[in-house]
Amino acid sequence: MSTRMLSVIAITLWLVTIAVAGFFFVRGQTRVAPDGRTAILLAPGERNLVLTEMRGMLATVQAMVDGVKAGDLKQVAQAARASGMAAAADVNPALMAKLPLEFKQLGLGVHKRFDEIATERNSGGSHEQLLGSLGSQLSACVACHASYRIDAAAPVAK
Numbered sequence: 525m526s527t528r529m530l531s532v533i534a535i536t537l538w539l540v541t542i543a544v545a546g547f548f549f550v551r552g553q554t555r556v557a558p559d560g561r562t563a564i565l566l567a568p569g570e571r572n573l574v575l576t577e578m579r580g581m582l583a584t585v586q587a588m589v590d591g592v593k594a595g596d597l598k599q600v601a602q603a604a605r606a607s608g609m610a611a612a613a614d615v616n617p618a619l620m621a622k623l624p625l626e627f628k629q630l631g632l633g634v635h636k637r638f639d640e641i642a643t644e645r646n647s648g649g650s651h652e653q654l655l656g657s658l659g660s661q662l663s664a665c666v667a668c669h670a671s672y673r674i675d676a677a678a679p680v681a682k
């Protein structure tokens with residue numbers, strides 16, 4: 525086999541590897557679930573991690589609504605900050621590779637907006653503004669839940 529031929533094969537294999545990696549980066553580890561949503565397949569520990577983060581966001585929303593009702597805007601800002609980007613920062617690369625690109629974008633968008641809401645209240649946002657921001661934030665929760673669910677990945681056969 526000529527050197528030229530070998531280099532063509534090497535470059536082709538290299539491109540295939542990049543294409544496969546790119547495909548998984550965009551698609552994650554998923555399948556279509558019987559209810560029509562995209563099921564993300566995660567190991568039990570990874571699923572727990574994501575669901576714990578979710579329950580944290582629900583607690584944030586509850587504390588924010590309570591804060592607005594009590595007129596305690598400091599509580600609103602603190603609750604929002606607790607689900608800001610800092611809450612998303614420690615996700616490990618193996619888990620990130622299993623999440624579809626759109627899921628990551630939606631998830632990061634929600635964390636970023638909680639930080640923005642915290643800042644909004646610090647810069648004197650009104651109750652109506654806060655409730656408006658919270659309303660659009662909740663539409664992102666609803667949209668993602670309508671498209672995705674998390675299933676346990678089949679255990680690896682030994």
Ligand code: HEC
Pocket residue numbers: 575576578579581582585627628630631634661662664665666668669672673674675
């Ligand atoms: C990027 C997508 C995404 C976003 C954005 C999102 N969620 Fe979730 N959430 C999920 C998925 C997927 C599940 C698992 C649902 C399933 O398997 O049926 C889930 C589950 C939950 C659960 C159940 C937790 C448990 O222990 O079972 C709660 C509560 C929750 N989300 C709250 C929220 C709130 C509140 C928001 C918005 C502030 C939000 N989520 C935004 C994807 C998302």
